[in-house]
Amino acid sequence: MSAAILFHIGLAAYALAAVFFLGYLLRPTALAGRLGAWTMGVGFVAHGGAVAVRAAGLVADPIFRLGEGLSFLAFLTVGVCLAVVRLYRMPIFGAFVAPLVLAVLVPAHAVPGAEVPVSGSLLDAIMPLHIGVALGGVALFTIGFGVALMYLLLERELKAKKLGTMFRRLPSLQVLDNLNYKLVVLGFVLLSVTVATGAIFSQMQSGTLVEFDAKQTFALVAWGLSAAVVALRQTVGWRGRRVAVATMAGFVLMTFAYAGIFVGAPL
Amino acid sequence: MSRIPELVLVGLSHRTAPVAVREQVAVTESVLPEVLGQIARLPGVQEAFVVSTCNRVEVYATAEEASVAGRAIRQFLSSNDARVDGHLYEQHGTEAVRHLFRVCASLDSMVLGEPQILGQVKEAFAAAESAGTVRGLLARAAKRAFGVAKRVRTETAIGRAAVSMSFAAVDLAKKILGSLEGSTVLLVGAGKMSALAARHLQGAGCRQVLVVNRSPERARALAEEIGGTALPWESLEQALAQADVVVCSTAAPHAVITPPLAQAARRARKHRPLFFVDLAVPRDVDPKVNDLDGIYVYDVDDLAQVVEENRKAREDEAHRAEGIVASEAEAFVAAARSEAGPVIRDLRARAEASARREVERTLSRGEWTDAQRRSVEAMARALINKILHEPTQRIRAAAEADDGRLLEAAMELFGLSPAVPAGENERKGNGAAAEVQGEAPRNEVVEPVRVAGKAAAAAESTELT
Numbered sequence: 001m002s003a004a005i006l007f008h009i010g011l012a013a014y015a016l017a018a019v020f021f022l023g024y025l026l027r028p029t030a031l032a033g034r035l036g037a038w039t040m041g042v043g044f045v046a047h048g049g050a051v052a053v054r055a056a057g058l059v060a061d062p063i064f065r066l067g068e069g070l071s072f073l074a075f076l077t078v079g080v081c082l083a084v085v086r087l088y089r090m091p092i093f094g095a096f097v098a099p100l101v102l103a104v105l106v107p108a109h110a111v112p113g114a115e116v117p118v119s120g121s122l123l124d125a126i127m128p129l130h131i132g133v134a135l136g137g138v139a140l141f142t143i144g145f146g147v148a149l150m151y152l153l154l155e156r157e158l159k160a161k162k163l164g165t166m167f168r169r170l171p172s173l174q175v176l177d178n179l180n181y182k183l184v185v186l187g188f189v190l191l192s193v194t195v196a197t198g199a200i201f202s203q204m205q206s207g208t209l210v211e212f213d214a215k216q217t218f219a220l221v222a223w224g225l226s227a228a229v230v231a232l233r234q235t236v237g238w239r240g241r242r243v244a245v246a247t248m249a250g251f252v253l254m255t256f257a258y259a260g261i262f263v264g265a266p267l
Numbered sequence: 268m269s270r271i272p273e274l275v276l277v278g279l280s281h282r283t284a285p286v287a288v289r290e291q292v293a294v295t296e297s298v299l300p301e302v303l304g305q306i307a308r309l310p311g312v313q314e315a316f317v318v319s320t321c322n323r324v325e326v327y328a329t330a331e332e333a334s335v336a337g338r339a340i341r342q343f344l345s346s347n348d349a350r351v352d353g354h355l356y357e358q359h360g361t362e363a364v365r366h367l368f369r370v371c372a373s374l375d376s377m378v379l380g381e382p383q384i385l386g387q388v389k390e391a392f393a394a395a396e397s398a399g400t401v402r403g404l405l406a407r408a409a410k411r412a413f414g415v416a417k418r419v420r421t422e423t424a425i426g427r428a429a430v431s432m433s434f435a436a437v438d439l440a441k442k443i444l445g446s447l448e449g450s451t452v453l454l455v456g457a458g459k460m461s462a463l464a465a466r467h468l469q470g471a472g473c474r475q476v477l478v479v480n481r482s483p484e485r486a487r488a489l490a491e492e493i494g495g496t497a498l499p500w501e502s503l504e505q506a507l508a509q510a511d512v513v514v515c516s517t518a519a520p521h522a523v524i525t526p527p528l529a530q531a532a533r534r535a536r537k538h539r540p541l542f543f544v545d546l547a548v549p550r551d552v553d554p555k556v557n558d559l560d561g562i563y564v565y566d567v568d569d570l571a572q573v574v575e576e577n578r579k580a581r582e583d584e585a586h587r588a589e590g591i592v593a594s595e596a597e598a599f600v601a602a603a604r605s606e607a608g609p610v611i612r613d614l615r616a617r618a619e620a621s622a623r624r625e626v627e628r629t630l631s632r633g634e635w636t637d638a639q640r641r642s643v644e645a646m647a648r649a650l651i652n653k654i655l656h657e658p659t660q661r662i663r664a665a666a667e668a669d670d671g672r673l674l675e676a677a678m679e680l681f682g683l684s685p686a687v688p689a690g691e692n693e694r695k696g697n698g699a700a701a702e703v704q705g706e707a708p709r710n711e712v713v714e715p716v717r718v719a720g721k722a723a724a725a726a727e728s729t730e731l732t
Binding site for chain 1: 444
């Protein structure tokens, strides 16, 4: 089966999952939650097939496209989301991530976007690692964005003493905060690997460790931010609202860093 | 001999009477048996039970003449103060049944859907049972009401969101802190309200309870009562660093928990979230403390507002519950009215039993061929059917028209017992029918007549075919 067909099956399943999960947000029934997780799982498998087919083709066609990168990113995000839904028994989480994944995939698919050639024989070995880890980091921050948003919405209701949908549907602040922190720690690890491998490439290509182009700058700021979050949590005990805001900022920075890859690249 | 009884309700509640009036007619547990006896002796009253809570005093009774009994109960309740009468409501028949069902399902409670009322009515009913003032219809109505209440609770979300301050506080604590298992509660001030809140939190999994109070004796007493640890007033700051939930109820005229104190506590506890439940008026916790990140402060008004919003959510569910209650009440009254069924079955069983005795007596004397035997049996059976045909139809019509007088007359005339639970009658009726059935020739059986109640129809057809 071609990558395109698999991709379309995946996209359709994600759309269906988004409908079920949003239905769950409005009226939480076990059935809606299960259907959402199940259709998302089907989409994940089909999407994974598409990603695998394209990865195999990367040897013959060594070009990294914006749309394809986003597709892989969405794939990783869905993977993390499914893990969270399952491990934390939180179908509500799908309601925050499924629409986000669609918002990334539909434009990525409609516009193939800019292309960056993957070249340099010396770099061939580490390049897939660099890209994979980098996208994994973005995926974690994407999920983190969803969790942080949930935290802030619930926190706002609790502080304002206007208990509404979020109070009834979302898990406790404590659960969201812990999950958020775990995602940041993991994101920090992946980001560290990304920055390190990126520095090696930079050294090999241009002779300087850091060039401070858009991609590197945003990635470094995001890395510094997540390092600060982890350090402050461990020492002073920062948590909650500040971590949530930092996670959301991290997501934005990572998005810019990702977009930075294609800045000035031919469309 | 009595006619088919009817349910009567006379009472007042938070909807019709202020507490000053309610307390005048409230019946305390100690005098309840005596009061039950007095009410049961009132003119026209057959059975009675009294529900007396802080929000309502209601007398449920059955009576031959609902209006007579109703008037007597009204007079009884307002005997001490004539002004009480203006606050009383009185309902008969289906309306009274529906009211009883609504009360048990907590649809008439001040806090919609609160679970205590059902227990209170059950206690009231048990007291009446042991006083011997409930037997027939009223007992069945009460038991059905308990069933309806259970159905409403499982089929609607009426009891789900917390609508008492203590439960609302527990819900909030869980939303902020996650699980309360193993968490620590600090009571600042040793008031009654904070003890109650502490119990709820303990029920939700809180392990350790610390008590800080200006008077160390009271702190110790309360700590002992709820299995906690008393700490001196000076250690408030350290205690705040340990606690996850703080319940304040001091009589201090100004804030005890100030923003600097809360900030210091937050630093000491490494920003772990902290939840203040401020039950004191004037407030113990400075409202500005709520602005601190990771600290949540709910005072009595905030909790009242949460309760109010949950109450609104319950009101939506109440619409569905009302539907359940209305159909159940109608079904109950319809079943009670189909007591014509038991009357007819009794009548028939009795007639058939005498016929059988007479046939046996006749057949035991002299020689009879099988054909002759069958003829005699058939004749006896046909006689009964012919004689009872008209009365049976009249009784049914009377029941359908809800005409108690004719049923009463029939019971009087034939010496039948009133208002026996349907199940017993059915068994009796079927048994008698089965005995006769073997002997009765098929061609002599008259067509079963149309029957009011379904149960009666079923019983009737097994009797005759």
